[in-house]
Amino acid sequence: MAKLSYDILEKFGSLSTNKSGWELQLNFVQWGDNQPKFDLRSWSPDNSKMGKGLTLSHEEIVALNKVLTAILSAEHAPIVDNDTVVEKTEETDTHPKWGRLNDM
Incomplete structure (x- = not known):
């Protein structure tokens, strides 16, 4: 070999x-x-x-950076009280349904 x-x-x-x-x-x-x-x-x-x-490749690591940035920015988003009704907006639809990675 x-x-x-x-x-x-x-x-x-x-x-x-x-x-x-x-x-x-x-x-x-x-x-x-x-x-x-x-x-x-x-x-x-x-x-x-x-x-x-x-x-x-460079292009792939740039794309990975964008994905990780989106995931990690959700960690810093304010946590919404589950009892509060929130109207859906385009912005809330782009974030994951969980508030922090530790919530998984």
Whole structure:
């Protein structure tokens, strides 16, 4: 089996670390001779081994940012008392039915 060649061009950050030290990282990686992409996956502590992950183009990460911004902005929206009747508007239809991610 041929060795997979990659070069981590930039490390943006670690999202979490498991008990064995593997980190879920967001990096900018060049896989082989391909165009570098944003890469979200788990890596061993010395970055010699990797887990399953996904790669995103610039356009895809911009779209992901828009989706995450919409989700997280709902977390900061005022929570409406369930006993209060609220008229539906276009703006309320664009927000999720839950007020905070922790409400799920």
